Amino acid sequence: xxxxxxxxxxxxxxxxxxxxxxAYFHRxxxxxxxxxxxMLLLIPDSANMEDPLIREWLDAADEEGFHLEVxxxxxxxxxxxxxxxxxxxxxxxxxRIANEALIGxxxxxxxxxxxxxLVYDACTLDLNGFFPRLExxxxxxxxxxxxxxxxxxxxxxxxxxxxxxxxxxxxLELPPGRYVPLTTESEKxxxxxxVSWYSTEDKENNQKKFTLVRYLYNDLKxxxxxxxxxxxxxxxxDSKAGLIAGYRKHGRGSVLFVNLPLGYLKSRTDGLLxxxxxxxxxxxxxxxPYLTGVPDGTGGLVFNWHIxxxxxxxxxxxxxxxxxxxxxxFSIHFTAGPDVDKFGDGKGLNIEHNSEAQKWIRxxxxxxxxxxxxxxxxxxYFGMHLAENNQSDFERYIMMNTQAxxxxxxxxxxEYSAPVGNHPEWxxxxxxxxxxxxxxxxxxxxxxxxxxxxxxxxxxxxxxxxPILHLGTEASLEEMNFDSVxxxxxxxxxxxxxxxxxxxxxxxxxxxxxxxATTYVHVLQKWLQHAQELSGEGRFRWYTMTDLANFLNSRRxxxxxLTRSGSKLLLEASHPKNLxxxxxxxxxxxxxxxxxxxxRASVKDEGDSWxxxxxxGKYFEIEMEEHIAHPKNGL
Numbered sequence: 001x002x003x004x005x006x007x008x009x010x011x012x013x014x015x016x017x018x019x020x021x022x023a024y025f026h027r028x029x030x031x032x033x034x035x036x037x038x039m040l041l042l043i044p045d046s047a048n049m050e051d052p053l054i055r056e057w058l059d060a061a062d063e064e065g066f067h068l069e070v071x072x073x074x075x076x077x078x079x080x081x082x083x084x085x086x087x088x089x090x091x092x093x094x095x096r097i098a099n100e101a102l103i104g105x106x107x108x109x110x111x112x113x114x115x116x117x118l119v120y121d122a123c124t125l126d127l128n129g130f131f132p133r134l135e136x137x138x139x140x141x142x143x144x145x146x147x148x149x150x151x152x153x154x155x156x157x158x159x160x161x162x163x164x165x166x167x168x169x170x171x172l173e174l175p176p177g178r179y180v181p182l183t184t185e186s187e188k189x190x191x192x193x194x195v196s197w198y199s200t201e202d203k204e205n206n207q208k209k210f211t212l213v214r215y216l217y218n219d220l221k222x223x224x225x226x227x228x229x230x231x232x233x234x235x236x237x238d239s240k241a242g243l244i245a246g247y248r249k250h251g252r253g254s255v256l257f258v259n260l261p262l263g264y265l266k267s268r269t270d271g272l273l274x275x276x277x278x279x280x281x282x283x284x285x286x287x288x289p290y291l292t293g294v295p296d297g298t299g300g301l302v303f304n305w306h307i308x309x310x311x312x313x314x315x316x317x318x319x320x321x322x323x324x325x326x327x328x329x330f331s332i333h334f335t336a337g338p339d340v341d342k343f344g345d346g347k348g349l350n351i352e353h354n355s356e357a358q359k360w361i362r363x364x365x366x367x368x369x370x371x372x373x374x375x376x377x378x379x380x381y382f383g384m385h386l387a388e389n390n391q392s393d394f395e396r397y398i399m400m401n402t403q404a405x406x407x408x409x410x411x412x413x414x415e416y417s418a419p420v421g422n423h424p425e426w427x428x429x430x431x432x433x434x435x436x437x438x439x440x441x442x443x444x445x446x447x448x449x450x451x452x453x454x455x456x457x458x459x460x461x462x463x464x465x466x467p468i469l470h471l472g473t474e475a476s477l478e479e480m481n482f483d484s485v486x487x488x489x490x491x492x493x494x495x496x497x498x499x500x501x502x503x504x505x506x507x508x509x510x511x512x513x514x515x516x517a518t519t520y521v522h523v524l525q526k527w528l529q530h531a532q533e534l535s536g537e538g539r540f541r542w543y544t545m546t547d548l549a550n551f552l553n554s555r556r557x558x559x560x561x562l563t564r565s566g567s568k569l570l571l572e573a574s575h576p577k578n579l580x581x582x583x584x585x586x587x588x589x590x591x592x593x594x595x596x597x598x599x600r601a602s603v604k605d606e607g608d609s610w611x612x613x614x615x616x617g618k619y620f621e622i623e624m625e626e627h628i629a630h631p632k633n634g635l
Contacts, residue, residue: 052457065291098123111251269443297583300541315514336404337377372415383419438545478516579614
């Protein structure tokens with residue numbers, strides 16, 4: 001009662017109406033019959049809907065296949081306005097300021113059964129832009145004290161490593177290799193310690209801690225609030241300075257607190273955690289259905305080969321003889337110029353005048369692979385000197401490479417990869433204007449295909465970035481060879497990423513160069529054998545960047561909703577051209593008795609879930625029941 005009084009009088013009638021039935025809020029207006037699985041993103045009345053910090057949340061939910069719409073503060077507080085939500089998200093940066101009425105409403109929402117995801121600095125400032133005395137006014141919901149400005153002043157936030165156990169990493173669906181065992185200064189670091197990384201013993205030992213790492217650099221640190229007090233819920237991530245992420249019950253509802261600036265990180269090309277926690281909230285806590293991001297709900301990998309110099313040709317022959325190119329299709333990218341490090345060095349493929357290089361291009365095309373362009377003409381020089389401010393000097397090298405590859409292949413180029421991972425923002429715009437659909441990307445590592453957000457917002461509208469997977473600090477087999485990564489570790493990881501994409505129904509990108517791959521031929525052979533086994537079970541596919549980009553652009557046109565029809569729920573889905581290959585996952589714990597009532601689709605029992613897959617056609621309806629024991633929480 002003291003806590004309630006502290007935040008001011010909040011009329012019971014307000015939440016009573018909010019918990020009723022009625023219309024739904026959509027973007028900046030009303031829309032009837034919104035899907036009952038819709039989550040809401042709370043934003044201030046003054047917020048601009050085109051703000052990238054808002055759009056990135058909506059785009060992330062769309063990419064993950066969940067329904068997310070915005071609601072403004074005034075609507076949340078208006079007793080005459082009615083709406084439902086499966087859950088409510090209050091994002092970082094966008095909603096730092098909150099008045100006492102809003103704080104009280106959030107408390108009442110959770111007390112009455114609502115499910116809240118609260119991110120980092122959301123609602124930590126009062127109307128004057130100051131931290132309230134002592135702690136955040138939402139500390140009691142979160143379960144720990146945070147935003148302790150009076151106590152810590154300039155040290156209110158901390159920067160450091162974060163960690164969690166194996167189970168937490170798997171529940172957050174972080175890919176193998178993006179997290180490694182946490183070591184102390186007294187422990188011996190290095191690859192030998194990690195050989196048993198994905199052994200059965202490690203997975204069963206949830207006392208072992210794992211920390212996140214980034215490609216090339218191992219000192220990945222995040223900023224977060226220092227916290228105080230014992231957390232009485234489920235800890236997902238932790239740190240030396242306190243709780244990083246946890247989920248707990250409160251009243252009749254529950255709260256997922258993420259003490260990380262998720263939106264800020266995504267705008268700085270580290271979007272993995274925003275997507276991970278959005279999936280965790282929607283999937284694990286709310287148990288919502290979702291539209292999968294892969295055709296037919298079948299996970300898989302893009303194998304992206306980078307062929308950048310004359311020295312690649314002999315290793316390619318070795319790999320071909322070993323059967324490494326027998327599967328696929330793969331995405332295979334060439335740097336076409338005659339030089340590599342400096343003009344005149346003669347180390348390049350010189351595709352316009354090299355019959356052997358041309359023969360390889362034709363060979364891959366016959367196999368059904370997609371041939372793409374690897375940067376700008378002179379691999380190392382281009383990669384080391386390319387910058388945001390020299391487009392006028394360097395765009396010609398991209399065009400020269402593209403024209404040479406189109407002439408050699410007889411096809412329009414749709415895929416691009418950046419030499420040494422150097423990809424300024426202007427490159428994306430340049431590529432999209434010329435019909436490219438996809439590009440390899442060293443940012444946002446561990447994520448699936450995404451429309452990348454950078455400092456100025458979304459970088460492109462229909463062109464997709466394909467972030468890399470990496471094993472600790474290494475991504476390509478060439479890098480692993482240079483750093484003497486043991487073959488057992490590489491093999492365990494490569495098998496793990498195949499299982500990961502198959503089990504989670506996701507698509508990810510793995511890349512390498514031919515030279516480094518020759519060191520791991522036996523590993524690759526076992527990897528390809530496992531891929532064939534998974535494929536035989538119908539659980540894995542090889543994808544190209546072009547195929548997935550085309551699928552994802554088509555997927556954006558899918559309209560679907562889950563609405564009540566009497567005592568039943570009705571899934572309706574439509575597409576202006578064809579729904580074929582679109583698929584949905586419905587958790588069995590929430591839904592039963594799925595039955596096609598109109599159109600063409602299949603319903604498959606997948607153990608703990610139902611897989612709904614559209615057949616040829618523009619529209620279908622599926623009727624189902626909802627488990628009474630698991631009613632959806634309204635707002």
